[in-house]
Amino acid sequence: MTGPSGTVTPSEEKSFSWSPSSQVPHFLRNHYRTSSNGHSTPGFPSSGNNSAASSAIHLPNSNSYSSGGTSEKIEPSSSFQTVPVLGAQAGNARSTQPSSMAGVEDTGSKQAGKQKHSLAFGFFGLLSVILAAVVIAFGWINTPQQKLCLAFEDDFSGRTTLNTDNWEYEVRTDGFGNHEFEMTTAQSNNSFIEDGKLYLVPTLTSDEIGETAITGNYTYSLNSTCTAFPQTQGACETSSNATLGTVIQPIKSARIRTKASISRGRIEVRARLPVGDWIWPAIWMMPEDSVYGEWPRSGEIDIVESKGNTVQSLQDRYQNSVTSTLHWGPSAVTDRWGLTTSNFSVPRDYFSEDFHTFGLDWTPTSLTTWVDKPSRHIMKLDMNRDFFAFSRLSHLLWNGTAIQDPWNGKKGAPFDQKFYLILNVAVGGTNGYFSDAERNKPWQNAGSNPVADFWAARTRWLPSWPSDPKKRGMAIDSVKMWQRC
Numbered sequence: 001m002t003g004p005s006g007t008v009t010p011s012e013e014k015s016f017s018w019s020p021s022s023q024v025p026h027f028l029r030n031h032y033r034t035s036s037n038g039h040s041t042p043g044f045p046s047s048g049n050n051s052a053a054s055s056a057i058h059l060p061n062s063n064s065y066s067s068g069g070t071s072e073k074i075e076p077s078s079s080f081q082t083v084p085v086l087g088a089q090a091g092n093a094r095s096t097q098p099s100s101m102a103g104v105e106d107t108g109s110k111q112a113g114k115q116k117h118s119l120a121f122g123f124f125g126l127l128s129v130i131l132a133a134v135v136i137a138f139g140w141i142n143t144p145q146q147k148l149c150l151a152f153e154d155d156f157s158g159r160t161t162l163n164t165d166n167w168e169y170e171v172r173t174d175g176f177g178n179h180e181f182e183m184t185t186a187q188s189n190n191s192f193i194e195d196g197k198l199y200l201v202p203t204l205t206s207d208e209i210g211e212t213a214i215t216g217n218y219t220y221s222l223n224s225t226c227t228a229f230p231q232t233q234g235a236c237e238t239s240s241n242a243t244l245g246t247v248i249q250p251i252k253s254a255r256i257r258t259k260a261s262i263s264r265g266r267i268e269v270r271a272r273l274p275v276g277d278w279i280w281p282a283i284w285m286m287p288e289d290s291v292y293g294e295w296p297r298s299g300e301i302d303i304v305e306s307k308g309n310t311v312q313s314l315q316d317r318y319q320n321s322v323t324s325t326l327h328w329g330p331s332a333v334t335d336r337w338g339l340t341t342s343n344f345s346v347p348r349d350y351f352s353e354d355f356h357t358f359g360l361d362w363t364p365t366s367l368t369t370w371v372d373k374p375s376r377h378i379m380k381l382d383m384n385r386d387f388f389a390f391s392r393l394s395h396l397l398w399n400g401t402a403i404q405d406p407w408n409g410k411k412g413a414p415f416d417q418k419f420y421l422i423l424n425v426a427v428g429g430t431n432g433y434f435s436d437a438e439r440n441k442p443w444q445n446a447g448s449n450p451v452a453d454f455w456a457a458r459t460r461w462l463p464s465w466p467s468d469p470k471k472r473g474m475a476i477d478s479v480k481m482w483q484r485c
Contacts, residue, residue: 146363148482152260152421155478157196161188162256170255170424172228173220173238177295180280181428181451182251183238186225189469191254200425201473202253202279202465214248214455215240250455255424261288262483263418267303267360270477271423273351275319276465278434278441278454279308280426281474283358285419292414296335297406299414300327303369304358304378305433306351310464312439317343319350322358324369324379328387328414330406331398336391342379344371355477363484364412383412421481425474428454 154166162169169186182202184190191200206214213220219239228235240248273281285301292298302325309318317323326340361368365384370376388394388405396403407413428434430445442457443450454461466472 146264147485148265149485150480151262151265151483152258152479152481155196156193156198156476159193161193162191162198166259167256168227168259170227170257170422171222171225172235173222173226173249174228174235175249175429176426178426178429178431178433179450180426181249181278181454182253182426183220183222183249184255184424185222185252186254187252190252191256194470196477198476199470199473200254200256200281200423200476201469202251202274202276202425202427203469205248205250205252208252209248213240214250215452216242218248220248245449245452247449247452247455249451250458251427253425253427255422255426257286257423258421258479258481260481261418261420262362262481263416264362264364264484266362266480266482267421268357268478268480269303269359269421269423270355270357270479272353272355272475272477273306273319273322274308274425274474275352275471276308277310277461278428279465279472280429280433281306281308282422282424282426284422285360286422287414288418288420291417292406296327296329296332296337297414298417299419301360301362301367301415301419302327303360307434308352308464309438311350317345319352320347321345322351322371322378326367326381326415329391330388330393330403334391334393334398334403336387336393339390340379340381342369342377344376344378352471355475362415364416367415383415386411387413387415421479423474423476423479 152166154163169184169191171184171186173183175181175183183205189201189203191198193199205220209218209220212218217240219237221237223236226236238248240246267285269283271283281304282302283304285303287298287300290298302323304322304324306322307318309316311318311320321343322345323341323343325337325342327335327337328340329335329337357372359370359374361370361374363383366381367383368374368380369378371378386407386409388407388409393403394405410416428443428450430443430447430450432445434441434445436444440460442460443453447453
């Protein structure tokens with residue numbers, strides 16, 4: 001099947017069964033960014049189309065992003081400790097009689113044996129339930145054991161603006177590699193601190209420049225505030241053209257990253273997620289240096305992503321759901337995220353209604369994401385593995401050439417380097433995170449002008465956005481990062 005720049009085929013030496021529902025990449029997060037030391041992680045050109053319709057190829061055993069779980073069973077890591085449950089054998093007790101009594105039925109003895117058996121089973125069963133409840137309550141099951149030292153902390157207290165000693169803004173107009181519909185700014189209406197909480201808030205660009213400018217002949221430039229590297233016109237400037245039907249990014253929002261990076265350790269972000277159709281909050285990580293090459297060779301860790309859409313059915317995965325994903329692969333079209341993604345949903349008490357702690361535990365042998373306590377897993381993965389072997393790409397051909405292992409068999413790579421943390425609120429996009437099957441979606445990912453289509457349908461989605469910016473944005477109470485000592 002064809003990808004953006006060539007063809008992937010099974011080699012003649014080995015046959016392979018292709019899954020017709022497998023699409024990779026379901027979404028391509030080709031992030032352009034500059035790290036604190038000046039290195040950048042390149043992605044697709046802004047003119048490229050990352051949609052599943054135009055760039056996805058079918059790969060073995062890859063699942064759809066909305067599957068709600070990893071596509072294969074992940075073995076528990078040796079760095080996790082499991083507490084055994086007592087009483088598991090209670091039901092296997094068996095009463096015996098002397099051989100001389102064989103064939104003789106003693107109803108009294110049988111009844112007494114049943115009572116003893118029942119009492120034993122009940123006692124050990126109750127003990128098992130109590131022990132399991134205690135273990136889960138204290139988060140003792142499958143908790144990574146490693147010595148950690150605090151590397152970063154910010155609770156946003158005593159401030160009204162972001163501490164730029166700790167954080168950097170990512171400011172640009174092109175919607176990054178996901179072709180999102182927002183530009184990111186450092187403006188005070190898109191990010192502010194109030195009562196010890198940081199808010200990252202999407203707003204309408206028309207609030208600043210008017211609706212006519214969005215669709216008319218107008219140019220919006222970030223000038224010196226643009227943080228893109230290199231500072232290309234598409235990344236730092238956006239224009240509308242009434243004749244061509246192009247529009248200025250209709251949304252403004254915020255995206256920030258930590259100056260600190262860690263390689264293995266723990267992260268805890270206490271946050272409340274936003275409300276509003278097509279709003280896309282994310283707490284995630286990118287490599288400080290692209291040691292193994294451009295995305296996704298050097299990896300990406302999505303601790304939590306969600307959708308702000310209104311929940312209308314039991315099948316919906318919106319405000320009631322969060323997803324964790326690892327992105328990795330030899331190239332953008334062979335991103336094997338489908339093997340390392342999992343979903344966590346709640347029937348009520350949506351993640352937009354109250355604050356929750358979203359966590360990451362990352363050791364040389366395991367990676368676990370969780371909600372509120374380590375025992376409430378979103379995703380748990382074995383990291384003590386050869387990821388290229390895990391990808392099952394070794395016998396495939398790309399443009400007639402065997403796909404090469406970018407990590408040379410190194411276990412845990414590319415997730416063995418330093419990563420920094422990113423907090424952002426995006427809106428829309430054409431990479432497939434919002435699939436074309438989504439209910440009432442006003443644009444097609446492979447459409448000729450999806451941003452314009454989204455803006456033209458604002459009467460359909462804008463009423464779902466709260467007027468209160470604190471509800472419309474992601475609220476962050478605290479961020480903590482620990483490094484393995």
